[in-house]
Amino acid sequence: MIRTGDEYRAGLRDGREIWIDGERVSDVTTHKAFKPIVDVRARMYDMQHEATYRDRLTYVEDNQRHTTFYKPPRETQDWTDKLDAVDAVMKDIGGVVTRVGDETIGEVWSLIDGRDVLAEFDPKFADNVDRHVRNVIETDIFHVSANTDPKGDRSRAPQDQDPDMMVHVKKETDAGIIIRGAKYETAAAYADQAFLKPTVGAWTNETLSDYAVGCIVKMGAPGVKHICRSSFAGRTDPADYPLANKFDEVEALVVFDDVLIPWEDVFFYRHTKAAQYIRSTLHRYSAFPYVLRLLYVADMMIGAAMWNAKQTGLDKMQAVREKLADLACYREGINAHLTASIALAEKSPGGLLMPQQSMLYAGRVFACSQLPAMMHIARELCGGQICVTPNAAAFNTPGSGDWLNKFYTLNEQWEAEDRRKLLAFARDLLNSDYAGHRLTFVQFAQAPHFNHLAAVYGNFDFSGPLEFVRKSAGLSERIKGPSK
Incomplete structure (x- = not known):
């Protein structure tokens, strides 16, 4: 039901x-x-x-x-x-x-x-x-x-x-x-x-x-x-x-x-x-939808930054495109870990299909640890107006509104109200109390960063790298690697 x-x-x-x-x-x-x-x-x-x-x-x-x-x-x-x-x-x-x-x-x-x-x-x-x-x-x-x-x-x-x-x-x-x-x-x-x-x-x-x-x-x-x-x-x-x-x-x-x-x-x-x-x-399965959410956060940052760049014509600058590419790489990095964890999924002890654990936990580390830096790149691309723009009431009040509508209208396509809405969205996504709260939540909601790394350590198969180096370095067969 x-x-x-x-x-x-x-x-x-x-x-x-x-x-x-x-x-x-x-x-x-x-x-x-x-x-x-x-x-x-x-x-x-x-x-x-x-x-x-x-x-x-x-x-x-x-x-x-x-x-x-x-x-x-x-x-x-x-x-x-x-x-x-x-x-x-x-x-x-x-x-x-x-x-x-x-x-x-x-x-x-x-x-x-x-x-x-x-x-x-x-x-x-x-x-x-x-x-x-x-x-x-x-x-x-x-x-x-x-x-x-x-x-x-x-x-x-x-x-x-x-x-x-x-x-x-x-x-x-x-x-x-x-x-x-x-x-x-x-x-x-x-x-x-x-x-x-x-x-x-x-x-x-x-x-x-x-x-x-x-x-x-x-x-x-x-x-x-x-x-x-x-x-x-x-x-x-x-x-x-x-x-x-x-x-x-x-x-x-x-x-x-x-x-x-x-x-x-x-x-x-x-x-x-x-x-x-x-x-x-505990997070064998739940880490997947948790990390998946950050894919959509990345999309929001890319969209907000790209629209801001397009509004002012800065999307044509190579330096701006490089920063947008950084955000795109972050987004696709999350997507790659999620996709691979399902493509390589394995049967669990209870007969379920669990995402490949090492890939999933590595994706969680990547998505969570890189989020602060990606938010800062998005702030740079949105510019300083996200922290200085007056509120909606100021735009709608005669007197202040006349001047704000004049200076926030960019061209015949971007009038002041759309410009204000985009800046308000970007501010709430990147700079507000809510944005800071969400960033902290991401870092700790499924345990702190050291636990994320411990999960990767506990699920990564070290036997392949150990055996590769044993043969490459000519090490004795009697040397035993650490147990998983």
Whole structure:
């Protein structure tokens, strides 16, 4: 079954406790800070029902129509379909959103690969994986991920400080486990459920730990509290900040104040080896849509920079073309890593088709690490007017507007209003508070850069280079290379 936008909105009116800027939110679907992004997610649901998009966004199985985004990938066509679905959504909404379900569902697919590992500790946990994978497909719920704890003093073990600094199990009951702690999560306040798992697995000799817990948490469950950061939406005129007012994906500190997790929603508990395995495979699939988003960010930077160059005739200069080529190389570099990871895809332990891991993780490093430099190139190409141009009200007010319309009109094709709109878009993309927030989000949303590099190290096959050098240098056969 596929949901409608109104069904999604109705599911959010469950009495959940949401706070923002000191205010208790009565309805997340209508509050000015959340309504724009809720509307975007609702639009995605409605698109599935429209003849124009239905075959691109859904598939039929057992006479039931399901979303393409949540289909576990088993063949190359599944990934091709997902690429086409993301492209349809991004172009319809006219922007880039990250945490809207497809970027986090891959973490549940990783559980499929870890099913046998979980079964070693408790067979019912493995059965829970099967049930939840099917439930997400059949109910089309908005599923996100709860990753980052407040952590507290990182030089001290969790049990040596306030234990709530990291999510842990307080006690067991016949009905399930009771958890306490908190997680930072994007989109939690307007999602249906989250996959909660440990941020780190720094266990050494511990076989069991109350901090080794992975489960599904309903975002409207009793004891779940969403304390949100200030939103960029509603602060300014959308004419001046078109991206911030439509696509801000609000983060929250999600507090778990003695929350009951039914046993059927538990994937692992106390077993540190199970938790470590899940953490090591967490982004096996979800890194793909995460990196794919940056392809569209690159397109926006190229488009904004190219239009600015064309407006003023600078696109004919070789120096400008070289910088535009730098942006194009960045874009195509992302595209190449994504394309190759699917072309070289391999079967996973759970029978799914996973992107070639070394290529995918290397692509994530490339896309994330180069983004700051690419944003600066785009700023240079857009020029200083993105930081000095007055707001839309100044253009529309007699007196100031007369002069602004005079000086911002370039020629018979580029009148002042189009010039102002493009500069406002570029400012919001590259220079605004929202732009800075998104840049930081990209660097840390799937772990910091050193973890990205660790994933490449853990998945790259060093045997080929080692053997090549062994033969080229004439090294002895008895020399053993490091294990992977």
